[in-house]
Amino acid sequence: MASSNRYPDILHFINGIWVNSTERRSVINPFDESVIGEIPCADTTNLDSAVSAAKSGFLVWKATPPAKRYQIMMTAIKLIRERIEEFATVMTLDQGKPIAQSRLEVLRGCDIIEWDAGEGLRTYGRIIPSEPNMRHSVLRQPIGIVAAFSPWNFPMSSPARKIGGSLAAGCSLILKPPEETPAAAVLMAKAFADAGLPPGVLNLVFGDAAKISSYLIAEPAVRLITFTGSTAVGKKLAAQAGQYMKPVVMELGGHAPVIVCSDADPESAGSLSVLGKLRNAGQVCVAPTRFLVHNAIFEAFTNAFALKANDLKVGDGLNPENQMGPLANRRRMEAMESLAEDAVNKGARLICGGKRIGKTGYLFPMTALADVPSNARIMTEEPFGPIAIINRFHNLEEAIHTANSLPYGLAAYAFTKSAAVANRLALELEVGNLSINHFTASLAETPFGGVKDSGYGREGGIEGLMHYMITKNVSHLMQE
Numbered sequence: 001m002a003s004s005n006r007y008p009d010i011l012h013f014i015n016g017i018w019v020n021s022t023e024r025r026s027v028i029n030p031f032d033e034s035v036i037g038e039i040p041c042a043d044t045t046n047l048d049s050a051v052s053a054a055k056s057g058f059l060v061w062k063a064t065p066p067a068k069r070y071q072i073m074m075t076a077i078k079l080i081r082e083r084i085e086e087f088a089t090v091m092t093l094d095q096g097k098p099i100a101q102s103r104l105e106v107l108r109g110c111d112i113i114e115w116d117a118g119e120g121l122r123t124y125g126r127i128i129p130s131e132p133n134m135r136h137s138v139l140r141q142p143i144g145i146v147a148a149f150s151p152w153n154f155p156m157s158s159p160a161r162k163i164g165g166s167l168a169a170g171c172s173l174i175l176k177p178p179e180e181t182p183a184a185a186v187l188m189a190k191a192f193a194d195a196g197l198p199p200g201v202l203n204l205v206f207g208d209a210a211k212i213s214s215y216l217i218a219e220p221a222v223r224l225i226t227f228t229g230s231t232a233v234g235k236k237l238a239a240q241a242g243q244y245m246k247p248v249v250m251e252l253g254g255h256a257p258v259i260v261c262s263d264a265d266p267e268s269a270g271s272l273s274v275l276g277k278l279r280n281a282g283q284v285c286v287a288p289t290r291f292l293v294h295n296a297i298f299e300a301f302t303n304a305f306a307l308k309a310n311d312l313k314v315g316d317g318l319n320p321e322n323q324m325g326p327l328a329n330r331r332r333m334e335a336m337e338s339l340a341e342d343a344v345n346k347g348a349r350l351i352c353g354g355k356r357i358g359k360t361g362y363l364f365p366m367t368a369l370a371d372v373p374s375n376a377r378i379m380t381e382e383p384f385g386p387i388a389i390i391n392r393f394h395n396l397e398e399a400i401h402t403a404n405s406l407p408y409g410l411a412a413y414a415f416t417k418s419a420a421v422a423n424r425l426a427l428e429l430e431v432g433n434l435s436i437n438h439f440t441a442s443l444a445e446t447p448f449g450g451v452k453d454s455g456y457g458r459e460g461g462i463e464g465l466m467h468y469m470i471t472k473n474v475s476h477l478m479q480e
């Protein structure tokens with residue numbers, strides 16, 4: 001059982017009941033590598049029960065009046081907001097992010113569910129004009145049981161997307177939270193149960209990701225697959241879902257370019273870029289990664305970046321003074337070391353950082369590499385950590401061409417005072433999200449998602465909610 005009294009027992013949540021398994025895996029604190037808890041690993045019996053529960057939960061929830069669904073979701077949100085310190089502490093313990101960032105993520109997760117709850121009241125159909133005795137009605141109905149897979153980088157806000165969308169649309173769901181950062185999902189399920197969510201509407205199963213996804217994708221009652229994670233896994237799951245003709249929402253990787261034009265203020269853009277990059281220690285699919293800086297302001301930008309980066313306090317996320325915590329797992333830390341070393345060996349200039357901090361835990365400093373050659377692995381591999389590439393461009397065509405040159409297309413950023421340049425970038429960058437003069441990529445009310453290898457489908461906004469619904473056209477020829 002959990003070794004820290006601050007860390008909850010992690011159990012499956014099936015049909016409103018907390019369920020254990022004999023096979024269990026450890027959960028590690030990435031700051032000191034101590035074992036803080038365990039997850040149960042679902043077997044086929046657990047998965048069968050989760051599907052039965054979701055079937056009965058769906059029948060109850062789709063028949064629940066939208067206003068009642070709204071009220072239960074809002075009660076859960078109120079409870080989560082009241083329990084923010086409990087949520088934030090466990091998220092910092094298992095994921096590593098600074099406690100202030102954990103708190104912000106909890107609030108962001110609440111905003112997402114709250115927005116979905118409200119929008120669930122407005123999933124209107126329509127009447128299409130026709131001859132007097134004919135009525136063409138368009139109905140929106142919940143799609144059915146959702147299988148949802150959320151990643152370890154956002155233990156609260158990613159499940160919030162999937163829970164908010166499912167519940168607002170009238171669906172039930174089976175969520176597989178991340179095996180490495182499972183606690184926030186458990187606390188969320190508890191809050192929904194305390195708020196009066198009927199049993200079987202929200203189910204959690206933990207364990208072997210591939211085993212659970214293969215089972216749920218093949219299960220006929222499951223009607224939608226939503227996955228946030230790597231492009232490699234997303235492609236596998238989309239291919240599996242294709243065999244069963246099931247729709248998928250895929251929020252995958254990115255390698256976001258940041259175009260810093262010659263009219264931008266290099267000092268403020270450089271220092272703001274560090275703040276954009278440090279969120280979640282760079283383990284964000286929309287993390288700014290390829291800084292493409294106009295040659296005229298290149299040195300000033302790079303110096304400002306290094307100045308701010310060297311000033312950061314990196315350490316235990318539970319210490320409120322630290323601005324960046326450890327990476328979430330050993331894989332990421334080793335990937336950072338290897339990507340930085342490879343780039344330097346191929347001729348990149350190391351501006352700051354580059355080597356892990358200490359010998360225990362997964363601390364890695366903010367790192368910047370300048371003038372990185374195109375054959376360095378980091379130029380095409382998503383770092384998913386605190387490494388920034390700072391390269392120069394001489395004209396906008398070149399910057400746009402470089403920005404669009406990778407198979408990824410999730411987020412891009414630009415710094416410019418020119419409305420004409422901003423408009424051109426908006427038209428020509430091949431991404432799902434473009435932010436100009438700031439680093440916020442998504443809100444509860446805005447559609448978020450990628451193009452190309454970054455996936456398809458959207459989370460957030462009215463576009464996001466529509467994935468959880470089917471559109472049915474009813475044509476009625478009225479008789480005397």
Ligand code: NAD
Pocket residue numbers: 149150151152153178179209210211213214228229230231232233236237251252253254284285331382383384
């Ligand atoms: P990974 O590809 O093994 O796992 C990524 C996520 O997918 C994990 O949460 C894991 O539980 C889940 N997963 C893995 N195989 C699965 C399967 N068969 N079915 C269902 N879920 C499965 O890699 P990783 O080492 O955990 O993370 C590395 C890469 O993943 C990063 O470099 C980044 O590109 C990507 N990633 C992206 C996001 C995102 O927000 N888009 C989040 C986390 C990780």
